[in-house]
Amino acid sequence: MNALINTSSPDPSSxxxxxxxxxxxxxxxxxxEQIAPAIEFLLSGCEAAVTKAIDPKTPASWNxxxxxxxxxxxxxxxxxxxVSHLNAVADTPxxxxxxxxxxxxxTAFFASLGQNLELYKRYKEIKASAEFAxxxxxxxxxxxxxxxxxxxxxxxxxxxxKPRFTQIQDEQAALAKAFSDHVLDAxxxxxxxxxSQADLIGLPEDAIAAAADTAKQKxxxxxxxxxHFPSYYPVQQYSQNRSLRRLLYEAYVTRASELAPQYSxxxxxWDNTHNMIEQLRLRDEEARMLGFDNYAALSLAxxxxxxxxxxxxxxxxxxxxxxxxxxxxxxxxxxxxxSLGLVDGIEPWDMAFISEKLKHERYAxxxxxxxxYFPLPKVLDGLFKVxxxxxxxxxxxxxxxxxHPSVQSFEIRNTNNQIIAYFYLDPYARSGKRGGAxxxxxxxxxxxxxxxxxxxxxxxxxxxxxxxxxxxxLRQPTITHDDVITLxxxxxHGLHHLLTQVGALGVSGINGVExxxxxxxxxxxENFCWEWEVLQQMTAHVDTGLPLPRDLYNKMLSAKxxxxxxxxxxxxxxxxxxxxxxxxxxxxxxxxxxxxDLAREINNQFHVIPQATISRWPNTFSHIFAGGYxxxxxxxxxxxxxxxxxxxxxxxxxxxxxxVLDAETGKRYRKEILEVGGSRPAAESFxxxxxxxxxxxxxxxxxxxxxxx
Numbered sequence: 146m147n148a149l150i151n152t153s154s155p156d157p158s159s160x161x162x163x164x165x166x167x168x169x170x171x172x173x174x175x176x177x178e179q180i181a182p183a184i185e186f187l188l189s190g191c192e193a194a195v196t197k198a199i200d201p202k203t204p205a206s207w208n209x210x211x212x213x214x215x216x217x218x219x220x221x222x223x224x225x226x227x228v229s230h231l232n233a234v235a236d237t238p239x240x241x242x243x244x245x246x247x248x249x250x251x252t253a254f255f256a257s258l259g260q261n262l263e264l265y266k267r268y269k270e271i272k273a274s275a276e277f278a279x280x281x282x283x284x285x286x287x288x289x290x291x292x293x294x295x296x297x298x299x300x301x302x303x304x305x306x307k308p309r310f311t312q313i314q315d316e317q318a319a320l321a322k323a324f325s326d327h328v329l330d331a332x333x334x335x336x337x338x339x340x341s342q343a344d345l346i347g348l349p350e351d352a353i354a355a356a357a358d359t360a361k362q363k364x365x366x367x368x369x370x371x372x373h374f375p376s377y378y379p380v381q382q383y384s385q386n387r388s389l390r391r392l393l394y395e396a397y398v399t400r401a402s403e404l405a406p407q408y409s410x411x412x413x414x415w416d417n418t419h420n421m422i423e424q425l426r427l428r429d430e431e432a433r434m435l436g437f438d439n440y441a442a443l444s445l446a447x448x449x450x451x452x453x454x455x456x457x458x459x460x461x462x463x464x465x466x467x468x469x470x471x472x473x474x475x476x477x478x479x480x481x482x483x484s485l486g487l488v489d490g491i492e493p494w495d496m497a498f499i500s501e502k503l504k505h506e507r508y509a510x511x512x513x514x515x516x517x518y519f520p521l522p523k524v525l526d527g528l529f530k531v532x533x534x535x536x537x538x539x540x541x542x543x544x545x546x547x548x549h550p551s552v553q554s555f556e557i558r559n560t561n562n563q564i565i566a567y568f569y570l571d572p573y574a575r576s577g578k579r580g581g582a583x584x585x586x587x588x589x590x591x592x593x594x595x596x597x598x599x600x601x602x603x604x605x606x607x608x609x610x611x612x613x614x615x616x617x618x619l620r621q622p623t624i625t626h627d628d629v630i631t632l633x634x635x636x637x638h639g640l641h642h643l644l645t646q647v648g649a650l651g652v653s654g655i656n657g658v659e660x661x662x663x664x665x666x667x668x669x670x671e672n673f674c675w676e677w678e679v680l681q682q683m684t685a686h687v688d689t690g691l692p693l694p695r696d697l698y699n700k701m702l703s704a705k706x707x708x709x710x711x712x713x714x715x716x717x718x719x720x721x722x723x724x725x726x727x728x729x730x731x732x733x734x735x736x737x738x739x740x741x742d743l744a745r746e747i748n749n750q751f752h753v754i755p756q757a758t759i760s761r762w763p764n765t766f767s768h769i770f771a772g773g774y775x776x777x778x779x780x781x782x783x784x785x786x787x788x789x790x791x792x793x794x795x796x797x798x799x800x801x802x803x804x805v806l807d808a809e810t811g812k813r814y815r816k817e818i819l820e821v822g823g824s825r826p827a828a829e830s831f832x833x834x835x836x837x838x839x840x841x842x843x844x845x846x847x848x849x850x851x852x853x854x
Contacts, residue, residue: 162224163187167599169567169588170227172548177243180228184247187221188254194218199263205270207284211291212594215650218258223588225251230585230604235548236329236577248322249315256314259298260307268292283824287651290447290823297435297446310434313427320424324401325579325771327415328764331400332372333576335409337392340367347385349513351623352376354613372397372409373574375610381497383513394494395759402761417764421740424770425732441728444776448661449783449827453728456779460724463782464717464751470710470850475753478503478708493757500708508704510697512625518684518693521572521609521622524629527683528636531673535811536644536819543567549575551611557643566590566643567602573622574608581767582607582631584638584667589656592648601654603639607631623687626701630674637670638663646820657823660777664784665791665827666818672792672847675705676805706849713848714752720779721747723769727776787831789844791818794835 157163161174162183194217197203198210225247232244258264268291271277277285295301299310338360339345345353345368355376356368363369370376370393380393396409403418405411428440437443441453450456481503482491491499505511529540538557545554551573557566569587574580587602612622624632641663642654651657673679677698684693722744730743740763748756768774791814798807817834831839845851 162227167593169545169602170224171546172227172231173546175227175231177237177239180240180243181247183224184221184228184251187217187224188250191217191221191254191258195258195261195264199261199267203267205267205274206276207271207280207288208594210267211271211284211288219589219591219650221251221254226585226587230587231548233579234571234577234606236579241326245319245322248318252315252318253311256298256311259295260300260302260310261295262300265292265295265300268295281649283647283649283652286657286824287649290651290657293447297443299435302434306434310431313431313434317424317427317431320420320427321771324417324420324424325767327401327417327420328767328771329577329579331405331409331411331415331765332580334411335372335396335400336363337370337389337396338365338367339370339389344386344389345384347383349379349383349516350615351610351613351620352379352383354615354620355610358613372400374580374608375574378497379513381494382501384498387494390494390498391492398493398757398760398762400761400765402764404759404761408759417770418738418740418761421763421770422732422735424775425726425730425735425740428727428775429732439728441724441776444660444727447659448777448780449659450661450779456724456783457721457728459783460717460721460779461751464714464721466845467710467713467717467850468751468753471714472710472753474708474710478711481506493760504704504707508700508707510700510704512627515693515697515701516623516625517687518697519624519626519629520685520687521624523685524624524632524683525570527679528633530682531670531679531806532636532640534806534808536640536815537808537812538565538644545569551575564600566600568639568643569602569604571604571606572609573611575611578608579767580608582635583772584635584642586642586655589642589650590645590647590653591650598648601643601645603642605632605635605639607635621687626674629683630671633670633674634667637667640670641666641819641822644815644819645822647822647824649824652823654822659823659827660774661780661783662787662827662831664781665787665831668781668785668788669791669814672788672795673805675702678804678806709848710850711754713850716782718744718748718752719766720782721751722763723766723774723776723778726769786841786844787827787839789847790835790839790842791831792847793843 160179160183161171162179163186165171194214198214203209228244228247232240268288271288272292277288280288299307302310336359339356345356348356353368356370359371359376360367360369370380372393377393377397381390384390399405399408400411401415401417403413403416405415406413425440432438432440432443435443439453441456445452445456450459478496478499479491482495482499485499485502487495487499501511533539537560539559539562540555540557543554543556545567547554547569549571551571553570553572555568555570556564557568559565571578583604583606585604585606587604588599590601591599593599607628609624609628610622612619614620638655641658645654647653655663677695680693680698685691725747726740726743730739741761744763745756768778769776774780794814795805795807795810798810799805814834818830821830828838
């Protein structure tokens with residue numbers, strides 16, 4: 146199989162976006178000026194492949210039609226994926242401009258692919274052919290998914306409607322990019338300098354050191370705080386300076402809004418208010434063009450949930466179950482605040498601070514105390530031990546090309562010592578890197594025409610606090626237990642992608658998995674972060690090297706569901722806001738703060754805490770306006786039901802064998818969930834592992850959302 150379809154200029158060997166073929170990209174060699182020539186070259190190859198595919202002389206078969214087209218689009222997708230990845234983790238004005246210049250062309254190509262009626266007819270010919278029955282089940286699933294995607298991509302639209310449909314895709318892509326850019330710029334631009342040590346009272350040593358390091362990097366004297374989460378949140382949790390907490394809170398919740406200039410000196414051009422309404426209008430128009438009542442209904446076409454009302458009922462019923470527990474949490478927090486002298490009530494910038502103090506009083510430990518037992522290298526050792534024990538693999542450092550000095554790479558080997566996958570870990574927050582945590586596909590597993598297996602590659606990206614100097618020495622980075630959970634979560638996504646045994650790219654790993662089931666493996670992995678046998682192997686105090694003491698673990702376990710009613714309700718408000726924006730919102734007539742108004746209305750209906758007047762949280766809700774979770778944020782809660790029920794199988798094994806790291810159960814989970822990827826419906830995979838449909842009982846029990854008799 147040729148590494149490249151088209152061998153005309155530019156010279157592939159001189160462009161790192163073309164020269165990696167089936168290998169790994171040379172990230173550090175990619176220059177903004179190389180992006181356009183490479184992507185234009187690959188687009189021309191894709192267009193040639195489409196022309197050949199729709200030629201009646203080309204047999205309507207997997208080998209002659211589907212696979213060559215997949216070759217071309219995979220090459221484009223992988224190179225464009227490198228550009229998109231660098232745009233997210235190593236943003237510069239030049240890279241952003243080059244990415245933005247090619248985004249409309251890439252979007253237009255894939256939109257045209259989905260609308261190509263001739264290509265759609267050729268895939269229907271494959272489906273109708275005698276050969277179809279001879280294809281593997283995973284190849285058949287790829288064809289079936291492709292036919293569905295053609296319908297959703299507008300292939301059946303009238304010719305006079307297709308240009309508008311393509312324009313909608315282009316505009317949505319541009320708006321999503323702008324939304325993300327605005328959030329990043331609003332986050333990166335803010336800095337608050339503290340000049341007096343008295344204003345730092347209560348802050349942990351590492352947070353103070355990080356602030357000093359930030360100031361030093363920017364050529365300032367004192368301590369500099371930013372809106373990047375590792376800098377922002379410790380202030381909210383620990384700072385005794387209430388005015389400092391308020392200043393950072395107000396800047397954080399008004400990012401990318403019309404209030405940003407007032408609270409964070411942000412640029413009014415970064416206001417995402419209009420952007421959100423425009424995206425909702427376009428999504429609604431797209432759905433109606435395809436014959437759906439709304440975008441939520443369209444989004445369900447490739448998901449587990451059957452209809453719009455089922456999702457709405459799931460969320461509202463869940464909220465009703467959780468609300469009494471949230472009310473109990475809120476009452477306790479208010480009572481404790483009064484005992485601290487806050488007789489006028491809790492302000493939003495007091496929430497994390499008071500919660501941390503209440504947790505310390507009730508359970509006699511703080512998150513910062515616990516954090517000292519989680520040096521990142523030790524946590525990684527513990528994570529790898531879990532993976533290796535459960536799934537019979539070996540993880541070792543690799544020497545892959547990287548895009549930043551702090552990035553690490555690893556290889557996964559099977560019991561025959563063969564490399565079956567690679568992955569990257571980009572752990573630390575920095576300027577020019579999008580916030581949050583995610584896993585992404587760098588390369589999918591695929592059976593090549595020559596019989597070789599293309600090993601999958603994944604990115605695991607987090608935003609932990611970077612190591613800093615303390616008393617002249619570089620202190621190894623420690624992360625919070627919440628960060629540990631995040632790392633395990635993203636590794637679960639990674640394992641879904643990396644341990645697949647499917648050879649058809651379209652349903653390999655996370656590809657083709659229903660969106661509301663894709664969080665199952667990630668949330669499943671979170672459970673191990675609470676197990677004593679796991680924590681013993683992944684903790685070592687940053688100063689003494691001693692593992693987590695049992696008494697501190699017991700306190701941590703007792704506090705596991707501390708304020709979980711409020712946490713659950715917060716997530717349900719996010720989910721319901723997303724769902725109703727896409728199922729009930731009249732985007733065509735919406736003006737001004739209509740998105741915020743709906744979000745506030747839902748908060749008032751379901752939550753027990755009023756939404757802060759100045760909060761503009763939808764303006765930074767990147768999951769749904771820039772991250773692919775539009776009308777899909779509910780999937781976190783939906784998949785929690787699945788993942789908790791799956792984990793209960795390991796709890797049942799532990800009662801018999803004395804360990805949750807039961808290799809036999811792990812082997813079955815790997816076989817029935819991870820290895821099959823998207824090659825069969827998620828419901829079938831769940832039943833194959835669990836032997837029955839999912840039940841919500843385990844999730845409610847794990848979350849402490851069950852009334853005690």
